[in-house]
Amino acid sequence: MKRTGRVSALIALTGAVCLLPPAVAHADKTPPGGGGIGGSSTPDGTISATAGGIAYDRSKNGAGTSVGPLAPVGNWTPPACWYAPKYSPAEFKAYVEPIWNADSTGSSWDATQRDRYVNGKPYTNFNLDKADKGYWWDSYADPSFPPGWDACQKPYFWVDKGAPPPADIPEAITPEVLGKLAYAAIRVPTTKVTLKPDGASKVNLPTWAWLDKTDFHPVSVTASVPALGISATTTATPVSLKLEPGTADATLSPASGECPINADGSIGTPYQAGSADNAPPCGVTYRRATSGTPYNLKATVTWKISWAGTPAGGGDLPEGTFGQDQQVTVQEIQAVNR
Template sequence: MATGATSTLAHAGDRTPGGTAGSAKGGRQGKTITVETSIRTSTNGDARTARTGKLSSADGNWTPPACWYEPAFSPKEIEKTVKGLRSFGDGIPFMDGIGEFLGDFFDSYYKDGHPYKDYNLDKQGEGMFWTKVVNPNRKDDPEAMKCDKPPFWVDNNDTPKEPLAVNPRILAEYAYDELPIPETEITMAPEGETKVNLPTWVWLDKAKFKEVSVTASLPDTNMWAKTTAKPVSLKINPGTRDATTYPGSGECAIVDGRIGEPYGKGKSKKTPPCGVKYLRSSGDGSYKLNATVTWEVSWTSSTGEGADLPKGEFGGDQNVTVEEIQSINR
């Protein structure tokens, strides 16, 4: 995944890493040092003030990255971090001595010339040590263990050879995880309670379902990526096989910016463009109707790179009570 885009990293110099973990408090996983991401995100669209959720990839073989590497430590900061590790485990039963072990290991790596000498202090301002970052949305993902390298040095304006070094595509995929997707609250007529063989109209609020985008950028660089999600269709699952959907596929496309059509006067004998007809009563309970919106996702970036990402899905359930039509005998 490494691209020439990483060479857009400007002189990061002595900047303090983002988050609180960019100091001696940096997390430790085995022989790696983990920090909180410095990536910053901004959202465009009305979804920021609405109730929102996160997209699930429609491609079961793809998820946003669970980890990557970012510039995190100047030579002075890596020296301070390693020294801070020596106090790790002090006073904790069965943990005494672990800090010294870690300190010795990292000193050998960064101080004694294997492969670095004196923490690269003579290169202060000429580059940064890059280290592991775990996607905060995927902390429990086993894929987060793929980033198992200790912090490594990258000169200013050089492109890391490491495939998981942060680049515009990784920023775009991280932004995918940050997209605030509005909750799928469909409007139904009749609402919540309907009759057997009576078509129920379904539609979505046109004002809520617009494009939404998130821009992810790396501070102190000119690297950014913008990921945009566009709603394209609504999939209806009635919650029972004893139902007919409109259209027959159960997938309602967006037409003129709207999903479905509001029910109104004079439409009682028309077939809804988006809806459902239940063929059997729900008895003493209700059917759980699921409505899921599919979103097309794409990205652009500071380098001119861009592409489509896997479509995303986000939906919700609503209870629908279905009653028999009562006849009156005279």
């Protein structure tokens, strides 16, 4: 049976939204990392303790107004829901007893809950005798993934400090789950490439394109659960730039439109005087002029994604992409007769 009568509040989480109960009176020690109740942040917003008892360190993430989330390649999505520590024994008691006393969930349901958490079937008196020895765990979910929320409907359960969560709960928070959640928090810079000519391009004249190494470098986000001493850092590293000219009347260089990253971290090669007639390492040659409406040149950077966990774990996650359109006007080359 699904839990009913639970009041939920919407709290922003790394650009998405997660469900968590409203804050309760803290009659006991709050679990480290906020226990999932509310959160805090540094003045610059790079480190925050948010829903799920998860703290996000964004100090090495992409920053500024021209950043955005990655689109994973394929059908992969971050976890839709997970279980993590939420309450100390006293906090749990303070949260559920008013709900039972209000009879908002029905006397039969309330009696079942009292049996489970108070009368020893299987827990006794909210585990108040275990204060500071563990936490009550609950589910958290991104409501953008309703099927995931349906998958995380187990009742509150207790986990002793240092003990693993029950084996029948695959959605329990782990370094690997943190690595996937950190993926969703990564922000990368927009892919506005530098073009030469930087004004109007000319028919049959190569247009050079490049990205500077100072703008495109690895970014990372670390997600951790201080209450459990686990964390994961997910890193996105740019690996290639793909150009799509916005018209069939164009020739790409290289022919695939895929421009690999250079050894120094840049993509493509800046134009130098005297190279106007040469095929650029990364660029496009338009064969037809625009007539009123510019071409939409799309530049998409592919990022390799990997994660490393503490105390252990790591590996690769699906690559992500982030692209941007740029308008390009192409003119005919005007010949001058003397």
